[in-house]
Amino acid sequence: MTHSQIMRALSGLLLALLVAILSSTIVSNALPTILADLDGTQGQYTWVVTAMLLTSTATTPIWGKLSDLFSKKMLYQVAIVIFTLGSILGGIAQSMPELIAYRALQGIGMGGLQALVQVVIAAMISPRERGRYSGYIGATFAVATVSGPLVGGLIVDSPLGWRWCFWVCVPIAVIAFVVLGRTLHLPVLKRKVKIDWLGATLLVGGVALLLVWISLAGKDFDWVSGTSAAYLGGAIVALAAAVYVESRHSEPVVPLRLFRNRTFTLSVLGTLAVGTAMFGGAVFLGQYFQISRAFSPTHAGLMTLPMVLGLFLSSTIAGQVISRTGRTKPFLIGGAVMLVVALGLLGTVDHTTNLAWMGVMLAMMGIGVGCLMQNLVLVVQNEVPMRDMGSASSVITFFRTLGGSAGVSALGAVLAAQVATNVSDSLAKLGISGGPSAAGGGSLDVGALPGPVQEIVRAAYGDATGTIFTVGAVISLATLVAVLLMREVPLRTTLDLPEEPGPALERDRADYART
Incomplete structure (x- = not known):
């Protein structure tokens, strides 16, 4: 495929990926309104997010394996259809159980879109040239992550209402389906299917x-x-x-022989911490800016722009340089060091941290994630044959999402415990007993609390945020160790690995010698 053909096909892939990531972030600011309208509970609030994350994570390896057996284009379009159907149904849900079920359906489609974009690109472009295009994926992640809460807030506050948070993605998904149908032309491997x-x-x-x-x-x-x-x-x-x-x-579904490859195993280990940093940053930073610093949801989204800009620039620039040099390890080591340092610095955050300095630290974290996220997939794709490309790519995506979901839950528990301790200590100094319950029962509606208690709760959240980033810095050391232990393998210029020696190849060579 020529560069123009690749860019036309890539536009459809990235549109679909954009709506998939957007759908997981756009409802964050709409959830309080949704719960009030559908008479939801706090437990159901959690499941609106968890249901989609669970099904997308669990089905990722299956999508990858299917792409090794069936048409990648057909599967990508099936994922778009499933995602679109879930979005339409989510917008017409009349109860919380219905909405949770439709979000789970959305998640199945989202798992396919996230896993298959890497597989399709690997089928179009050699690893050496792939770096220049992988930056676009990082940029799409960045745009969808930051724009989701902003767009969601605007829709909820407009006459459209919260249901359009689901429907707004549908036209883009339909456009992506049509574009892919016209521009993506990949050979289909014909072989016996046994799933x-x-x-x-x-x-x-x-x-x-x-x-x-x-x-x-x-x-x-x-x-x-x-x-x-x-x-x-x-x-x-x-x-x-x-x-x-x-x-x-x-x-x-997951070929265990892949784990015999040292690079693959180390990439799996490294991507777990990247997922924790990427998802954790989006979740807890929004909470920090809204609760501790009393910013509006829109303002909180804007405050994360340095992180998004860092991710966008580093993934794009690193991809261009890697395509020219064929070397990935310098960027992997640099990104891992930057991530450890950034998270370590963010561990000093409290409720009075200078916001300009906060922006610098967030930009550093974005640079680290941008250098690591796509390049860990790239080094794996460089060392596996095309027959295993879908499985290998999706397993890396799977562990990144698993690290994000598990990390966010674990760090959330750490945050809750630290906030409770901070509130109790502050109330005790004022001679008030009763722990966090005396500060409003742990309500996140801080604005409804009395003035002095507001200050205590905001300070508690701000000071506790530093603790979870310190934990994140320790986890990210695993990524640094993993990339240091990786061997440097120049990126190949062919789509597939050379055929390995074996009986068939030896027979061909003997026939050639006789002729």
């Missing part, structure tokens, strides 16, 4: 139990309890059974 449905079921079930446990533990039940043991035990049993089945199937 490991038992392994896929066990994998989805195990991951689902794990994510449900992480999402609910500490809120609906204690981390150390019989319920926790049941969830965690069930997840371990299901995943262990999945590994057993996968190791014996001819077409496993």
